[in-house]
Amino acid sequence: MNRPYVIIVSEVTVDGKLTLYRGASSKELMTLMDQEAYRYLHEIRAKVDGIMVGCETVRTDNPSLTVRYVEGKNPIRIIPCSTANVPLDANIFSPDAKTIIVTTKRAPEERIRKIRDKGAEIIFAGEDLVDFEELLPILYSRGINSLMVEGGSSINWEFIRRGFVDEVRLIHLPVIVGGENVPTLVGGEGFKSLKNVMNLRLRSHFKRGHQLITEWEVIR
Numbered sequence: 001m002n003r004p005y006v007i008i009v010s011e012v013t014v015d016g017k018l019t020l021y022r023g024a025s026s027k028e029l030m031t032l033m034d035q036e037a038y039r040y041l042h043e044i045r046a047k048v049d050g051i052m053v054g055c056e057t058v059r060t061d062n063p064s065l066t067v068r069y070v071e072g073k074n075p076i077r078i079i080p081c082s083t084a085n086v087p088l089d090a091n092i093f094s095p096d097a098k099t100i101i102v103t104t105k106r107a108p109e110e111r112i113r114k115i116r117d118k119g120a121e122i123i124f125a126g127e128d129l130v131d132f133e134e135l136l137p138i139l140y141s142r143g144i145n146s147l148m149v150e151g152g153s154s155i156n157w158e159f160i161r162r163g164f165v166d167e168v169r170l171i172h173l174p175v176i177v178g179g180e181n182v183p184t185l186v187g188g189e190g191f192k193s194l195k196n197v198m199n200l201r202l203r204s205h206f207k208r209g210h211q212l213i214t215e216w217e218v219i220r
């Protein structure tokens, strides 16, 4: 396998939503999580080499993507951002961990320069949007053997539709949010046929604090 082992990890409501409404930070929903759930999340972060969220999640949630609830090393933060349109004061530029912004030829040079000045590395992969087929072997060749993908729904779909996912781990939040346009675990066009859907096998389920955790293996 010429790519990292990929685990999608997400907090989802009972109806599969990632946040309260389109454009809302999921941080509000995450206030429902207790310390044990955060520890579970951060244990995974401490074990992987890299962590990825989409550029929209950086703009909306401003996550740090570091390990804070357990002891352990921070993974390398990898952000696909086709025009490098990421706020320069974003938490992902904190000095706690290395950060890679993955971008395309569409990114203006001035933005690239400012991001490099923040200490982040730039990788070019793709013409229009970030090309994950090109990117994953590059990450693998740099020693990123395991990658945690923490959303949002667009990035999750991009990985899933290409068969680049090995596991899905979910922290279930005991609420229903509703709303047709609210981002769910996986966005995009969808597979539309049973023949093409991604099949999963439940590997384990348990409680951490008040949350149900389910861990799924992808069946090929």
Ligand SMILES: NC(=O)c1ccc[n+]([C@@H]2O[C@H](COP(=O)([O-])OP(=O)(O)OC[C@H]3O[C@@H](n4cnc5c(N)ncnc54)[C@H](OP(=O)(O)O)[C@@H]3O)[C@@H](O)[C@H]2O)c1
Pocket: 009, 010, 011, 012, 017, 018, 019, 021, 022, 023, 024, 025, 026, 027, 053, 054, 055, 056, 057, 058, 060, 061, 080, 081, 082, 083, 084, 085, 129, 130, 131, 132, 150, 151, 152, 153, 154, 155, 156, 158, 183, 187
């Ligand atoms: N509950 C949770 O665990 C959780 C976790 C993460 C996020 N969220 C929520 O999810 C929402 C954001 O999800 P989202 O689906 O809107 O955005 P997203 O998946 O975080 O990011 C999508 C963005 O990535 C960039 N991108 C670069 N290459 C791409 C490619 N090949 N394909 C697709 N996108 C590419 C695009 O931005 P550019 O045009 O700038 O390149 C695109 O808009 C937020 O509300 C956030 O709070 C929830």
